[in-house]
Amino acid sequence: MWAGRGFPAHGIGLRSGSAADYRIVRDDDTLVGTVDEARAFDMVHPGAVYMHQGTTYRVVDLDLDDRLAVVELCDGNEYTVARTDVSMRVLDVDRCRSVGRAGLHLGSIEVASQVVGYQRKDASSGEVLGTEPLDLPPSRLVTRGVWYTIEPADLAQARVAPGSWPGTLHAVEHAAIGILPLFTICDRWDVGGVSTARQADTGLPTIVIYDGYPGGAGIAELGYDAADRHLRTTFEVIDGCNCSDGCPSCIQSPKCGNWNEPLDKSGALALLRHVLDLDVRR
Numbered sequence: 001m002w003a004g005r006g007f008p009a010h011g012i013g014l015r016s017g018s019a020a021d022y023r024i025v026r027d028d029d030t031l032v033g034t035v036d037e038a039r040a041f042d043m044v045h046p047g048a049v050y051m052h053q054g055t056t057y058r059v060v061d062l063d064l065d066d067r068l069a070v071v072e073l074c075d076g077n078e079y080t081v082a083r084t085d086v087s088m089r090v091l092d093v094d095r096c097r098s099v100g101r102a103g104l105h106l107g108s109i110e111v112a113s114q115v116v117g118y119q120r121k122d123a124s125s126g127e128v129l130g131t132e133p134l135d136l137p138p139s140r141l142v143t144r145g146v147w148y149t150i151e152p153a154d155l156a157q158a159r160v161a162p163g164s165w166p167g168t169l170h171a172v173e174h175a176a177i178g179i180l181p182l183f184t185i186c187d188r189w190d191v192g193g194v195s196t197a198r199q200a201d202t203g204l205p206t207i208v209i210y211d212g213y214p215g216g217a218g219i220a221e222l223g224y225d226a227a228d229r230h231l232r233t234t235f236e237v238i239d240g241c242n243c244s245d246g247c248p249s250c251i252q253s254p255k256c257g258n259w260n261e262p263l264d265k266s267g268a269l270a271l272l273r274h275v276l277d278l279d280v281r282r
Contacts, residue, residue, distance in 0.1 A: 022067045024050065024057075032057065032071060038212065041115040041136050042082045042257075044069035048118065049080045064137070078129055083117040084257030086194045088208050090201040091142070099227045100276040103149040103204075106224040111145075111192065111210055114138040119259065144216025146223045147199075147208040148231075150275070155205060158274035160267045162197075165205055168267030169195035170258070171251040173207045175268065176234045178253065180209065183226035183233075184219045189255060191219055235272040238265060 020037040024044060033052045035043050040062075044050055048059045050069075056076035062069050093107040115136050120129040150169075160168050173195040177188055192212050199206035211219045223230060241250035246265040253260060272278070 020067065022062075022069055024052070024069045024071055027060075027070060027072065035069075037067070038139065038141050038214065040067075040069070041113075041139060042084060044071075045082060045115055045118060045134055045136060047080065047120075047132055047134075048082070049074065049076075049078060051076075077123050078120050079123055081119045081121060081259060082115050082134075082257065083119070083259060084113050084115050086111060086113045086192070086257055088112075088145070088147075088194050088199065088201075088210070095224065099148070099231055101151070101154050102231070102275045104224065104227050105147050105149065105202075106220060107145065108216075109143060109145040109147075109208070109210055111141045111143065111194070112138055113141070113257070115257075141210075141212075141214060143211045143214060144218075144220040145208050145210035146220045146227070147202070147206055149199075149202050149204040149206050150271070151204065154274060155271060158267075158270045160264075160270055164264045164267045165197040166195070167262035167264030168271050169197065169205055169207050171238070171246060171263045171265055171268035172234065172272060173209070174251045174253040174256065174260075174263070175238050176207070176230065177209055178250075179233050179237050180219075180223060180230065183230050184222040186217075186219050188253075190217065231272065232276060235269070235276060235278065238268055238272070 021034040022040040022044060023034055024032040044059050046059055046062050050057045050059060050071060056074050057071035058074040059069050059071050089110045091108040091110055093105050095106045097104050115134055117133045119131050122129055155165055173193045177191055177193050181187060190212050191209055193209050195207045197205050209223060211217050238250045246252055246263045251263050251265055
């Protein structure tokens, strides 16, 4: 229900659900495109390579006050990947249940993220050409999320060494996000994730998947309802991949803010096998 004056739809963008967008312009103020505020620092930070309708641009300036990214044409021989520090705070828990030996929770969360640098990569080979630091303010997103909690005893029973916990949880997070569109009618770019060996609010090893839009878009709710099938399919995706240490087909993500580090494929398989009580062996 809208009780105010005027027409509220004018203040909400159709592409993102956000009321605040960054304009992407050439130096003559010609509009190239827009990006919602929540993704601006990842996509149009200073030095970022940005592609729009097949044309490649480099960001030469980002005006935070005017929400303006100034770009210039570039040759497209390289691309950039942002490095982002992400943390999550639980605001409210609506529902919880068990999925195998894991705890599953649904609720409102606040995600704090800060882009701290970026890599330049060769567009043909993927070779890292350089790493550049950035000094950008943190951004906060209040949204909906679903998260799994794992007891340390279960990680131990799965024979995952403490030093491998971060890579194990991170690998499960990536694979789960990659397969999530089969269950929630979304794109992997519509969601974010964060995993940690000890989350401050849960006090436990935790894997979080959250809607990438302010207030949520219903993805977390669908993920919660489909969690049993989703987690089993996550295991099958990792187990069915023929790579040895992890690849883009299973646990590597094209949108990882930590540059796909650390990742532990064998730990992810061992943990999921134990959590879901599976006897499957490759």
